[in-house]
Amino acid sequence: EEQLVESGGDLVQPGGSLRLSCAASGYNFSDYWMDWVRQAPGKGLVWVSRINTDGNSANYAGSVHGRFTISRDNAKNTLYLQMNSLTAEDTAVYYCVRAREYCIHGVCSVGFDHWGQGTLVTVSS
């Protein structure tokens, strides 16, 4: 059974840093792009970042570009999110998600088919 388990969430002061980890199991981790999605308390889902299978290409939401870095270690089946210069607006549950490409009738839509349980990041003094 596919499983994603995040860790690393914590209370951190504004301007601080944190590194999240996501351990994948039950499938061939290196075959899939991986993403991070966050959800502030009581709010909606917001996409944060994605990384390709080899780990040499990444994309970021504008709100985190230049502050967050996504990476992966395929030998360890682990996804990471390094978060720097944190602000209160970064307070959220961070989900590690597997991106799967679904192709039908000439359309290949990438959906998030497996989600971790989430890890809470709180930025506050």
Place this chain on the structure above:
Amino acid sequence: DIQMTQSPSSLSASVGDRVTITCRASRTISRYLNWYQQMPGKVPKLLIYAASSLQSGVPSRFTGSGSGTDFTLTISSLQPEDSATYYCQQSYATPRTFGGGTKVEIK
């Protein structure tokens, strides 16, 4: 960035009702549209991909339709376990973007 707008933001309906949620993209996204369900206190779950294809294990009362900029998620006969927030998400371009969500409550 492609903006995704859902309506309504919330609704209340009775068991057995037909429920429709709309999602509009700020520019054409073909059929690169997915729907998710998030039950209270739970992790989101993929319901529909490529606008109209049902994810494995999802009940057939859920249907998706649309292409271009306008999409619809329909629950044909609302059940108590469908009480949740539903999100659309485009996969046409990066950054991926979600709609603001539609909270469905049971009367």
